[in-house]
Amino acid sequence: MSKCGYVSVVGRPNAGKSSLLNWLVGEKIALVSHKANATRKRSNIIVMHKDDQIIFVDTPGLHETEKLLNQFMLDEALKAIGDCDLILFLAPVTDKLTHYENFLERNKKNTKHILLLTKIDNVGNNEVLEKIKEYEKHSDKYEAIIPVSIKKQTTHDDILDVVVKYLPEHPYLYDPEILTTEHMRDIFKEFIRESIFENISDEIPYETDVKINRVQEKKDIDVVNATIIVQKGTQKGMIVGKGGSAIKRIGKDARQKIERLTGRKCYLELFVSIKKGWTKDKKGLKELGYDVTF
Known part of the structure; x- marks a missing residue:
């Protein structure tokens, strides 16, 4: 076996x-x-x-x-x-x-x-x-x-x-054709977070997060709508950049990551929202997928 x-x-x-x-x-x-x-x-x-x-x-x-x-x-x-x-x-x-x-x-x-x-x-x-x-x-x-x-x-x-x-003898738990059990929207979220870290200076705090609002799979293209969450107005300014230059870089980089994984074209819409203290609040954490139970 x-x-x-x-x-x-x-x-x-x-x-x-x-x-x-x-x-x-x-x-x-x-x-x-x-x-x-x-x-x-x-x-x-x-x-x-x-x-x-x-x-x-x-x-x-x-x-x-x-x-x-x-x-x-x-x-x-x-x-x-x-x-x-x-x-x-x-x-x-x-x-x-x-x-x-x-x-x-x-x-x-x-x-x-x-x-x-x-x-x-x-x-x-x-x-x-x-x-x-x-x-x-x-x-x-x-x-x-x-x-x-x-x-x-x-x-x-x-x-x-x-x-x-050191693994037990056991039948496969998943279809051998799949690479991950994660939902695509969760992988897209991580790609956008990674692109923020890669394209913004070290001053941006790692608490910055992303919420995927919706993913539409159309015939020839995937449409992804997401909001970048920060805690302060100054951080929002860093994400957007002068004339929107920073968020354009983030979007381009994340879109290319998504397309390489899916093999399909992607249209990525990014927005920025301020949520003060979300990392210290159980409700705020839960809204972004971090269900704190302790």
């Missing part, structure tokens, strides 16, 4: 989780940004490997904060840790072991995990070997440790062969 199971991909913010998953699935699906904590919700990305099906769960970064939005994000990551068959913990090679040791404390069910040593392109081979030696004091905790370079050395099989080894 084939193997099939859920594999949660966890690590600190900016550990490279979304980049790894896009590379493994061979499509741009997960949001990637230099902004910390860009990923806010769990999402499933499905990878077929030989005769086996792996449902990877992308997660927000593990971090500590008192902000309500961030507490929701941490809760999403902890739920993913507690409800999967296997965990991939991503540890950038230059990190201290503190992040990993904190994860061990949070892995209450002692779910089996594989340690991926990421971003090894940035250091020499000796430093990689030294870091592996550091982790060896926890060798009774992880099933395997894999140095990862998605830019050149590592192949998909280097990771996936090890992953399926």
Whole structure:
């Protein structure tokens, strides 16, 4: 029988989780940004490997904060840790072991995990070997440790062969033709958020969000209507830009991402709205898809 199971991909913010998953699935699906904590919700990305099906769960970064939005994000990551068959913990090679040791404390069910040593392109081979030696004091905790370079050395099989080894025998849970269980409108939302982070200066806060108002699938084109949510008037000015220059850049970039994924033409309408303090208000969070239950 084939193997099939859920594999949660966890690590600190900016550990490279979304980049790894896009590379493994061979499509741009997960949001990637230099902004910390860009990923806010769990999402499933499905990878077929030989005769086996792996449902990877992308997660927000593990971090500590008192902000309500961030507490929701941490809760999403902890739920993913507690409800999967296997965990991939991503540890950038230059990190201290503190992040990993904190994860061990949070892995209450002692779910089996594989340690991926990421971003090894940035250091020499000796430093990689030294870091592996550091982790060896926890060798009774992880099933395997894999140095990862998605830019050149590592192949998909280097990771996936090890992953399926620890998955249960089980029929496929999803149609092997699909890449994600996410709704297209949710992926469009993430593409627009990513385009904001890429096209606006670092001053724009990561709390900026997007609400997809409607998606119309017409014969020859998709029409997407969305509102960018900010918390202050000054932020709205940054999003719009002089003469609408910034929002045009955002729209063009997001539209191209959408078209590459769908293979169809897209007409994207963007608006900007101010919602003061939405990140601190349960109702405001829920309206944007973050259902805070604690």
